[in-house]
Amino acid sequence: MHSFGYRLNGLLTFAVTILALMCVIASLSDNLNIPSPSAEIQIMNINWFQKQPKGSDEVSLRMNISADLQSLFTWNTKQVFIFVAAEYETRKNSLNQVSLWDAIIPAKERAKFWIRSSNKYRFVDHGKNLRGKEFNLTLHWHVMPKTGKMFADKIVMSGYSLPEEYI
Amino acid sequence: MSYFTQNSLLSFLGYPVSLQTFLPLSAPSLHFTMDWQGQKLAEQIMQIMLLVFAVTAFVAGYVLGSFQMMVLVYAGGVTLTGLITIPNWPFFNRHPLNWLDPSEAEKHPKPQVTVSSKKKGFKRHQLVFYYCR
Numbered sequence: 403m404h405s406f407g408y409r410l411n412g413l414l415t416f417a418v419t420i421l422a423l424m425c426v427i428a429s430l431s432d433n434l435n436i437p438s439p440s441a442e443i444q445i446m447n448i449n450w451f452q453k454q455p456k457g458s459d460e461v462s463l464r465m466n467i468s469a470d471l472q473s474l475f476t477w478n479t480k481q482v483f484i485f486v487a488a489e490y491e492t493r494k495n496s497l498n499q500v501s502l503w504d505a506i507i508p509a510k511e512r513a514k515f516w517i518r519s520s521n522k523y524r525f526v527d528h529g530k531n532l533r534g535k536e537f538n539l540t541l542h543w544h545v546m547p548k549t550g551k552m553f554a555d556k557i558v559m560s561g562y563s564l565p566e567e568y569i
Numbered sequence: 570m571s572y573f574t575q576n577s578l579l580s581f582l583g584y585p586v587s588l589q590t591f592l593p594l595s596a597p598s599l600h601f602t603m604d605w606q607g608q609k610l611a612e613q614i615m616q617i618m619l620l621v622f623a624v625t626a627f628v629a630g631y632v633l634g635s636f637q638m639m640v641l642v643y644a645g646g647v648t649l650t651g652l653i654t655i656p657n658w659p660f661f662n663r664h665p666l667n668w669l670d671p672s673e674a675e676k677h678p679k680p681q682v683t684v685s686s687k688k689k690g691f692k693r694h695q696l697v698f699y700y701c702r
Contacts, residue, residue: 409611409612409654412615413647416619417647420620424623424626428636431631477630477634
């Protein structure tokens with residue numbers, strides 16, 4: 403360490419290395435947080451349920467989504483990405499998942515909410531299997547950190563079903 | 570010729586010039602150095618201060634629940650450490666080395682290295698060996 407530039411380089415390198423270590427420890431500290439989220443989805447109305455010409459079944463729903471996801475946020479959380487998916491079984495596939503709605507929650511204050519919305523993305527099947535189909539609605543979330551590991555989990559809500567005939 | 574232009578000329582001609590002499594000078598005597606003990610002290614201070622500020626910043630951020638607070642405290646700590654350890658402060662120069670005068674060095678010439686004849690014999694031996702291969 404015998405010149406100005408040499409010492410400056412040494413300082414900056416060491417400082418950045420220690421910053422990287424701090425970020426690793428911050429990410430590890432996320433494991434100390436045990437989240438307890440809750441959510442509820444009601445299907446208020448089925449707007450229409452039709453077969454596309456030469457194609458598959460399609461549904462349009464109106465949902466009331468309410469959730470309390472505040473316990474997911476830590477000091478190292480940048481945002482939480484959530485989406486609602488419909489899951490059901492058909493003869494061809496054991497699991498079909500269709501994403502209906504999603505949102506980004508940027509801060510803890512906005513994490514306790516309810517929203518009434520029709521599905522953002524089309525609920526379309528591969529085929530004509532949806533008549534009288536029983537399905538689950540799952541709320542998935544991805545906790546995106548400021549540094550480090552992303553955590554993802556879901557809540558499964560079952561007991562929803564579609565009408566027997568097209569509307 | 571001023572100190573600054575002299576150093577510019579020397580560096581242009583290819584002579585190594587230390588960076589510290591390129592600091593803006595108002596008088597030729599503003600030439601600070603750091604001695605060996607000072608350099609060791611500067612390095613130790615830098616490492617300890619950075620570690621202390623890192624721990625402080627992490628604890629502050631964790632307790633306040635704010636990532637931004639951690640980064641701000643750490644950035645302030647890095648700047649402070651830089652201000653203390655990088656410039657050639659006088660307290661880093663308390664054990665200066667006294668180099669000999671050039672006239673003093675002439676009185677004690679460097680010893681000459683003598684080439685022994687035995688070495689030459691060895692070499693020829695080696696050459697013969699190589700030829701036989």
